[in-house]
Amino acid sequence: MHKPSIAIRADGNSQIGLGHIHRTLALANYLKDYFSITFYLYQADKLVMDLITKHGFLLESIVAADYNQPENFIRDLDNNSIIVLDGYQFRTDYQKAIKTQGYKLVAIDDLNEWLNVADVVINHAYAGNKSDYKVSSDSVLLGGLKYAIIKQELFNVKRHTDRKRNLNVLVCIGGTDPDNYSERIIKELLSSTDKNISLLTYPLNKRFNELTDLAETNSNRLKLHHSLDTNELIELIQNNDIAILQPSNIALEAAAIGICIALVQTAENQKHIKQTLLDSSCASNLDLNHISDFINSVTIKHINEQISNQAQLLDGKSGLRYINVFNQLALTVRKVNADDVKLIYDWNNDPVTRANSYNQNSILFEDHQKWFMNKIGDPQSVFLMLEFDNNLAGCVRIDNKSEENVIGITVAPEFRGKKLATPMLNLATTEYFKVFPKNVITAYIKKTNEPSLKSFVGAGFKAIDEGNYFGEWSYKLNKKLHE
Secondary structure (H helix, E strand, O other), X not given: OOOOEEEEEXXXXXOOEOHXXXXXXXXXXXXXXXXXXXXXXXXXXXXXXXXXXXXXXXXXXXXXXXOOOHHHHOOOOOOOOEEEEEOOOOOHHHHHHHHOOOOEEEEEOOOXXXXXXXXXXXEXXXXXXXXXXXXOOOOEEXXXXXXXXXXXXXXXXXXXXXXXXXXXXXXXXXXXXXXXXXXXXXHHHHHHOOOEEEEEEOOOOOOXXXXXXXXXXXXXXXXXXXXXXXXXXXXXXXXOOEEEEOOXXXXXXXXXXXOEEEEOOOOHHHHHHHXXXXXXXXXXXXXXXXXXXXXXXXXHHHHHHHHHHHOOOOOXXXXXXXXXXXXXXXXXXXXXXXXXXXXXXXXXXXXXXXXXXXXXXXXXXXXXXXXXXXXXXXXXXXXXXXXXXXXXXXXXEEEEOOOOEEEEEEEOXXXXXXOOHHHHHXXXXXXXXXXXXXXXXXXXXXXXXXXXXXXXXXXXXXXXXXXXXXXXXEEEEXXXXXX
């Protein structure tokens, strides 16, 4: 089956670093099983291009004339493509130019310095209110570490909270470190502590050769690492006891694995991650004038306390949340009409559908047709068809009854297993609440139907009871507007 398309516009080089690339690569890896993804880069170094293609993603180059002209960049995209922007040049006018062409747009932001008008705005370090963020009222703001964009594999690492040593220090001030914090920190550690040191950097660092020479000169205590894959990164962090990091994605990745973290802020866009990690006691602030004093004062107890705190910070469900977000962007909704009668009959008579229904008997078409025509003509029945990338993918019906408003969903057999139920329910209930904002929606889910329960909970339904409903032991769930 054809996958819907995502176009990611981001850049990375020795001048601006690799943060945008690593972040969007992590996002792309969450989504790659469900979407066809292409990166669009301007003046990318070969190392950056190799990094992207190594992950299996397509790559296109942006020419200079198109750098500030999104109309040119998007002219050959599929009309249903979702566009992702990650970079400080993609400000309000750039976003508006894409939106006016009808594309669904996602903007990754960590500055909050201009109005974002994208359909979805992501700042995983921002934990404040939408009203305090420079974002359009029509935009969805995804903030907080429940939306942390870091490598999925890091969430699966076994965390060690019983460290017994304080011997090894990891230093990583970004892949390029244009202001050369790394060398200053390493020389201080070499001269004023007895720690073994690992430096993580990238060949794009302008002082890579000098840092290599420094490592060779001090080979008994200093090792240089670069261009690590995910497993190598995990091993490196686990083999160290303290990590001196900039408060960017590398700090979140380290917190996911578990290590004592000391933060060195090198740019304004790092302030939110820094504050989040400090407020949650998952990291300490490092004064560059007192590097050795701090490192020498860290106790094993402090290391293990930080690692324990970090375990509460990230729940490992970011990938599923983003699959739901992007699937919902690829969905459209309309009212069911008379032409849908045979298709919905086939869906409802599918063996899996019948097995999960309270009435498991096969349905006669004549009975279905009569029921169907009554439903689409009933003003108290909200009957919606969901299309995914222009393909009919399922339907949701909410019947307003005297005592409760009951919801049901049917996913087309060919779309099962694609994690569409939750975004379908989100989109359908949003449409329902536009008409009936004060109503409460009720769902009944058989206790044996665990996937359906997860889908409804993911869409904001809350379990309020369990018992014998319609002859089956079931959960009863409710959803209210803005709950």
